[in-house]
Amino acid sequence: MRIQGKMFMWLSVFILAMAIVYGLWSKEPAGTTALFLAFGLAIMIGFYLGFTAKRVDVGAQDNKEADVADDAGELGFFSPHSWQPLSLGIGGAFAFLAVAVGWWLLFFSLPLIMIGLWGWVFEYYRGENRTQ
Structure with missing residues (x-):
């Protein structure tokens, strides 16, 4: 670093x-x-x-003496499948289209973006870690 x-x-x-x-x-x-x-x-x-x-x-x-394999290992957890980016992508496309076509399209894009963000943030927030 x-x-x-x-x-x-x-x-x-x-x-x-x-x-x-x-x-x-x-x-x-x-x-x-x-x-x-x-x-x-x-x-x-x-x-x-x-x-x-x-x-x-x-x-x-x-470390100048290190090999490439010394930095190998787990990089993190990546979701194997998720539908949330699709919702965010469609909502973002509608939001950018709203600038060109008309601001009324934001009424359709904002719920899609909010659903996508909510779903992505809380995708793995289930089970014993869930608060009441």
Whole structure:
């Protein structure tokens, strides 16, 4: 994680330099603002990764003597099947279509989005962990 933090910090320095050069050369405010915002995002990610690297154990990616297999293992739990992304996708499509066609489509998209979010959050919240 420490290496990634340094990479983002160097990336932020490069983006800042390019933002300054672009701003002075083109005098175009939209692109200059976008580059300065990209600089801010890169520095936030770099700071977070560097800050977190000091508080967690050294990972295999920080060890120069490590093999690829040293970082292998379980990455997390991923749902094998879920219908909730379909509901979110259809609701999101209707919401974006509402911008082009008419705002009345939001009345159809918001319930689909809410049902999808509710279902996805509480998909595995059943059984003994459920509160009364």
